Amino acid sequence: MDSRSAPRALRGLPSWLVSQASLTAAGLVSGQLSRTGAHRWHYSVLAALHESGPASQAELGRRVGLDRSDVTAAVGALASAGQVVRETDPADRRRNTVRISDRGTERLQDLDRLVHSAQDQLLAPLSPAEREELVRLLTVVVDHHGAVG
Amino acid sequence: MDSRSAPRALRGLPSWLVSQASLTAAGLVSGQLSRTGAHRWHYSVLAALHESGPASQAELGRRVGLDRSDVTAAVGALASAGQVVRETDPADRRRNTVRISDRGTERLQDLDRLVHSAQDQLLAPLSPAEREELVRLLTVVVDHHGAVG
DNA sequence: GACCAATGTTGGCAGCGCCAACGGTAACCT
């Protein structure tokens, strides 16, 4: 589609713009990650583990905004690939403690490069100052609804 | 989820922010529209027809960024509800000319109110100037990829 | 001990964007 031909009623709509932007963003990120056969939650989960340390699956889901059921699948896949270790927490046998492995850390660095290059593609038409401002505004919006709604 | 607890690696990612924002935006819009049993493409299609006049389904799809197959379903539903009239173009019998009906125009006004109130909810934490700037930045990004990619 | 809450897992659902294929129609071109 040539988005510039879209109705002004849509083009002026923040929800429509953000949805279109999200679509192209997802395409760019997936495009980059697919070069190594990775998916988006791959990166999210590894990044969360690397940054905030081991966690239960439920906790992990809260961090990155994934449903428990989806975390189960994600962690399962990562564990099969040896990028993550899953063992039941002896202190609370309901929990599975998940921690990132060395291989997972290496993997994360690869994905990091790919994801960031996708960001450059996405924000290509914006100046550095504009990119910063966009991130700021989106953060305000997301935080507001993450906390309130 | 409390998005403020998300890993900084994700929180700083434009693609992640835009995806989260899109998700809440879609939720807000759907929430509003669901009060009248409408969907998002309902509004898109009616708005496009109202603004740019009758069009074939393919043309309609190009305008609002919908696949031909999805336009078929959307127009079908709108036609059953009497909000749109679909008749084969005598000048080119491949085409279905779709035009908005009076009932469709009324309907559009209702949806317009609902959609705009959802925008207010979405942008609640932003000042008018910030809202304008966000729309501008998103428009630049969307236009760039709509034209290039 | 009885009750409630949290966890992980499985299975399913709906929306969205996308693609493939088909039959019907139109335009082009030699």
Add this chain to the structure above:
DNA sequence: AGGTTACCGTTGGCGCTGCCAACATTGGTC
């Protein structure tokens, strides 16, 4: 005229996402 190419609408399907319901297990609470 015929053949090729391209467009159109329709149907059916696929994959990804986010979500919810159920269940069994385990922990905490009264």
